Structures are given as structure tokens and as C-alpha cells.
Amino acid sequence: MNLISKRLCLLLAAMLLYPVASSAQAVSAMKLLTPTTGWVQSNLYHLYWTTDEGAHWKEITPPKSPQEFLTGVFFLDSSSGWAVLVHGDDQELAQFRVASTRDAGASWSVSPIRFPGKRMADDYAGGANVFFLDQLHGWIKVDRKSSSAFAIGDLLVSDDGGKTWKFPLGDSGEAGYLCFFSLNDGLLAGGVDSSELWATHDGSKTWQQLSLKAPTAIAPAEFPTFGRPQCGPGKTGFLPVTYSGPDSAKSALVLLSSDDAGRTWKPSVTLSQLDETSQGQMVSSAVCGSSLIAATRSSGEVTLTVLSPASDMKRIVLNSFKEIPDLSFADLSHGWASTHSGLLATSDGGVSWTVITPAKTGPLP
Structure with missing residues (x-):
């Protein structure tokens, strides 16, 4: 069974496990860019765009073959975006293409990624993480298949807006989330159970693994699961980390901050005494400025918590939610x-929510 067949089987299984209304599509990735504008990736094949808080959606899926699936979507702003298209060809070789847009998906330019040597489709797990610093300079981390003891990926860089890609001189070798402060300074959070944090300060010529000690106040929680790092503005960075401990120990969510492009880190806000988690399990959260917004679940109840360095903690019990993956x-x-059944939006900090899941525009390929 080739890569596409496997991904399709996983998709069908997920649809059976989490059935949704016939008029809506499951959400696999999303990003709210401004209070009114954002994008949603549905399943493996569709990309949608809204400019009115989800009241209306436009499909902006890049042109692709029925065999290709969509991964690694990234928008720099409300106009410029990129997406990775993946499929296995007749010889079951992995084929990757990068689609780019400068007009919010109204039109796309598509360019192939040319890997050296033959790469089998089954060598890759299908995932990709994309980050662009500006309209020219970008990075892609392509996940490769490996045993459970490893989480490996290939790093590629572009200096022409995604038209061409090359391997840098150095690579951490780990799969994970990327972000860059500048052409020289960047971070990668990933590895096995997302337990590793890497940094480069010479434009990807070399990467160094950072060893960060858990805050003593959350002991015995000490095993990190790193979330998606945020780089900028300037040298300011933030990193949400879920810390787990030994059996039956309470977990904690800590927002780490850096003011030197990721060279050093310190705790900014902490949410402790959370239900037990295992390493590799992240508490759903979003970084907003210097604030951390988290969705936690305890005794079947979901709570939205807002933590800011200079203000009191705010908690809202979300009675209508069973879980919030993102x-x-x-x-x-x-x-x-x-959620597993769609997408909801709030304009009052989580007090009230409205269903805004994009409606289907056509069948899956």
C-alpha cells in the first residue's frame, strides 16, 4: 500500500470515528490571521479562506491532481501564503510541490521540490511544516518515516519565494515546528514526543540542541513536550511547553519567553496542577502577544484559561465543548x-461561540 492509499485509509477511518454533518467538513489545520481573516484546511484536500469572521468561506485550494494531498499550509499575512502538495507517482516515488500565492489564494504558482536521489513515497510520513520570514525567505521541514524511537525530517530552504529549494549546510535531523527571527536565527521544536528544542544562529549551517530545565515550582512535572515556537517581532520569542511527570503526577503548561532570538529562555506564565499527561501530549494553547490562552479538560469539563504576565488569570468553563484539539x-x-466536528469562533474572549465550519463544495478526490 503506497503513501496515498495509507493516508486515505487514515482519513476514512477518522471520518468514521468522528462523523460530521453532511454540510460541514472536518478541520485538520487552521489559523486566524486577523480578527476577521483566516484560513482552514479541511481533511487532506481542501483549503478555505474567510474575510468576515467565518460568515462566508471561499475555497482557495491550489491547483492539484486528484492523487495529491495538501499539507504544510502557512500564510505570512492576509495575502501571501504557501502550501505543500504531496503524492506518490507510478513508481511510488515521493513527489513534492510547493504552491505560493500573493493574492490570498485567488491565484497560485506551483513549483516542484527536487530531492537528490530517488526518494520512495513510503519514506515520508506525509507531513510538512512551513515557515516564511518574508516573501522571499522560507523553510520547510518534511517529515520522514521512522521507528517510534526517532522523529526525523529533511530541512529545505528557499530564497526566491518558494520557486526553488535546496538543502542547507546543516540540519538538526529532527521533524518538528520551525520559526525564524532572522536569516541567521531560528528554532525547531520537535523530535521524539516533541521533546527536543534546537536552535541555529548561523543561517542553518549548524544547529544546537538546547537543554531547558523545568521550573522548580511545577515539580515533579519535568518532562517537556514543546509546542509551536513563535519567533518575533525582533528577537522576542515565545514557546508553550507542556510538562509531565511520573505516574499520577499533575502536569503543567508553561509559556517560556526569550528576548535574545532563542539563546536563553525564562518562564513567563504558568498554568499548573493540570490533569496528568504523558510525554508527547500537548495541552491545546495559543500565544497571543505575551499572553497564553489554553484549553484544558478535567472530569469531562473543558475550561478556557487566559494568562498574562501583568494581569489576573481568567477562566471560562465551556459547557458546550467536549474537547478542543487546537x-x-x-x-x-x-x-x-x-473540535472533531468542526470549527467555532468567539469575538468576546471565549464567553460565547459560533459554529463557522466551512460547508462542503464537492466530494473528496
Whole structure:
């Protein structure tokens, strides 16, 4: 069974496990860019765009063959974006293409990624993480298949807006989330159970693994699961980390901050005494400025918590939610929450929510 067949089987299995209304599509990735504008990736094949807080959606899926699936979507702003298209060809070789847009998906330019040597489709797990610093300079981390003892990926860089890609001189070798402060300074959070943090300060010529001690106040929680790092503005960075401990120990969510492009880190806000988690399990959260917004679940109850360095903690019990796999907030008032059945939006900091899941525009390929 080739890569596409396997991914399709996983998709069908997920649809059976989490049935949704016939008029809506499951959300696999999303990002609220401004209070009114954002994108949603549905399943493996569709990309949608809204400019009115989800009241209306436009499909902006890049042109692709029925065999290709969509991964690694990234928008720099409300106009410029990129997406990775993946499929296995007749010889079951992995084929990757990068689609780029400068007009919010109204039109796309598509360019192939040319890997040296033959790469089998089954060598890759299908995932990709994309980050662009500006309209020219970008990075892609392509996940490769490996045993459970490893989480490896290939790093590629572009200096022409995604038209061409090359391997840098250095690579951490780990799969994970990327972000860059500048052409020289960047971070990668990933590895096995997302337990490793890497940094480069010479434009990807070399990468160094960082060893960060857990805050003593959350002991015995000490095993980190790193979330998606945020680089900028300037040398300011933030990193949400879920810390787990030994059996039956309470977990904690800590927002780490850096003011030197990721060279050093310190705790900014902490949410402790959470239900037990295992390493590799992240508490859903969103970084908004210097604030951390988290969705936690305890005794079947979901709570939205807002933590800011200079203000009191705010908690809202979300009675209508069973789980929230992902959060995205443009500011402390406007945010999205994905569930296994769709997408919801708030404009009052989580007090009230509206279903905004994009409607289907056609069958899966």
C-alpha cells in the first residue's frame, strides 16, 4: 500500500470515528490571521479562506491532481501564503510541490521540490511544516518515516519565494515546528514526543540542541513536550511547553519567553496542577502577544484559561465543548477553536461561540 492509499485509509477511518454533518467538513489545520481573516484546511484536500469572521468561506485550494494531498499550509499575512502538495507517482516515488500565492489564494504558482536521489513515497510520513520570514525567505521541514524511537525530517530552504529549494549546510535531523527571527536565527521544536528544542544562529549551517530545565515550582512535572515556537517581532520569542511527570503526577503548561532570538529562555506564565499527561501530549494553547490562552479538560469539563504576565488569570468553563484539539487567537477577544466536528469562533474572549465550519463544495478526490 503506497503513501496515498495509507493516508486515505487514515482519513476514512477518522471520518468514521468522528462523523460530521453532511454540510460541514472536518478541520485538520487552521489559523486566524486577523480578527476577521483566516484560513482552514479541511481533511487532506481542501483549503478555505474567510474575510468576515467565518460568515462566508471561499475555497482557495491550489491547483492539484486528484492523487495529491495538501499539507504544510502557512500564510505570512492576509495575502501571501504557501502550501505543500504531496503524492506518490507510478513508481511510488515521493513527489513534492510547493504552491505560493500573493493574492490570498485567488491565484497560485506551483513549483516542484527536487530531492537528490530517488526518494520512495513510503519514506515520508506525509507531513510538512512551513515557515516564511518574508516573501522571499522560507523553510520547510518534511517529515520522514521512522521507528517510534526517532522523529526525523529533511530541512529545505528557499530564497526566491518558494520557486526553488535546496538543502542547507546543516540540519538538526529532527521533524518538528520551525520559526525564524532572522536569516541567521531560528528554532525547531520537535523530535521524539516533541521533546527536543534546537536552535541555529548561523543561517542553518549548524544547529544546537538546547537543554531547558523545568521550573522548580511545577515539580515533579519535568518532562517537556514543546509546542509551536513563535519567533518575533525582533528577537522576542515565545514557546508553550507542556510538562509531565511520573505516574499520577499533575502536569503543567508553561509559556517560556526569550528576548535574545532563542539563546536563553525564562518562564513567563504558568498554568499548573493540570490533569496528568504523558510525554508527547500537548495541552491545546495559543500565544497571543505575551499572553497564553489554553484549553484544558478535567472530569469531562473543558475550561478556557487566559494568562498574562501583568494581569489576573481568567477562566471560562465551556459547557458546550467536549474537547478542543487546537486554538488560534488574533487578539484576546477574537479566536477560533477546532473540535472533531468542526470549527467555532468567539469575538468576546471565549464567553460565547459560533459554529463557522466551512460547508462542503464537492466530494473528496
